[in-house]
Amino acid sequence: MELHDGFIRARALQLAAELQIADLLSDGPRSTDDLATATATDSRSLYRLLRLLAGCGIVSEVEPRSFAVTATGAHLQGDHPQSVKATLLSAGLFHPVYADAMHSLRTGEPAFPKTFGKPLFDYLKDHPEQATLFNGAMADASRLETAALLEAFDFSGARGIVDVGGGTGTLLGAVLSAYPQSTGVVYDLPHLAAEAAAKAEAAGVADRLTFTGGDFFQEVPAGGDLYLLKSIVHDWPDEDAVRILRGCRRAMSPQSRLLLIERVLPPGDDDHPGKAMDITLLVVLGGRERTEDEYSALLAEAGFRLTGVTPTASPMSVVEAVPVQD
Ligand SMILES: C[S@@+](CC[C@H](N)C(=O)[O-])C[C@H]1O[C@@H](n2cnc3c(N)ncnc32)[C@H](O)[C@@H]1O
Structure with a gap:
């Protein structure tokens, strides 16, 4: 009960x-x-x-x-350094979608377009207040996860970092603050530009962090030596995830590295925060959380070789990959 x-x-x-x-x-x-x-x-x-x-x-x-x-x-x-207020405020958007969850179980399709008439990211483009709450929720999660990520992964070899689908730049801002020699590009949908610029200014990294607006299904900025995708691949079904990863592969040099920051599902019955998030992804986006083997297969299909999975003190793991040479 x-x-x-x-x-x-x-x-x-x-x-x-x-x-x-x-x-x-x-x-x-x-x-x-x-x-x-x-x-x-x-x-x-x-x-x-x-x-x-x-x-x-x-x-x-x-x-x-x-x-x-x-x-x-x-x-x-709202002003707590580890605030979850925006996460709670944005959750209301998803209540009616959960009421439609049976649609996803019957069809395998996300329920969000049935509930709201269009996919989540198109809806957010047309609803700026909801978009601000959603972006705030993403920033809440990044703030909570960043310390664990910085502890688990050494970014010192990466001078130019591209955060693909980097939202308003909370994660990259924190990475650049910790690594003053590095510069970075947040690549996300154009309507996030103003919020991202304000955040970079507030984080004191505006001289090293730029925002580029675009569509990661069309292209990804070239020239980075580290490509970061946090909570991006899990938003999409396999064929879309492979398209995004292939776009990264095309933008990368042979020496560039790829980092996926995701909740990697453990095998077996044990509970894991990723198993609840997986249901959110099913009903909201049609995406999915994946096991290490599933990431390995997805990366191979997009022209990468998985080189390691590092757990962090948060539910997120760092999945590292390198481009396979043609
Ligand atoms: C789940 S959020 C993750 C944001 C950020 N990486 C983080 O972990 O906080 C997904 C991000 O993908 C962006 N996005 C969705 N579709 C996109 C597209 N076609 N091109 C570029 N960015 C896109 C959204 O605007 C959003 O910022």
């Missing part, structure tokens, strides 16, 4: 983010009545939500009907 209730707890977290509860508690505990006034909610209903959130470890009832935010709950604050 606890598993069955999971969606209620997930929705409670999203409601807390929408109501800015953790932000409102950043200066100390507040009464439920006070929070209800600040959030334009019914105080008795809000108390019931806060009581559930206390059971989840997000807030604590420090006096009767007064709540403080916990260290875990502070991650719901």
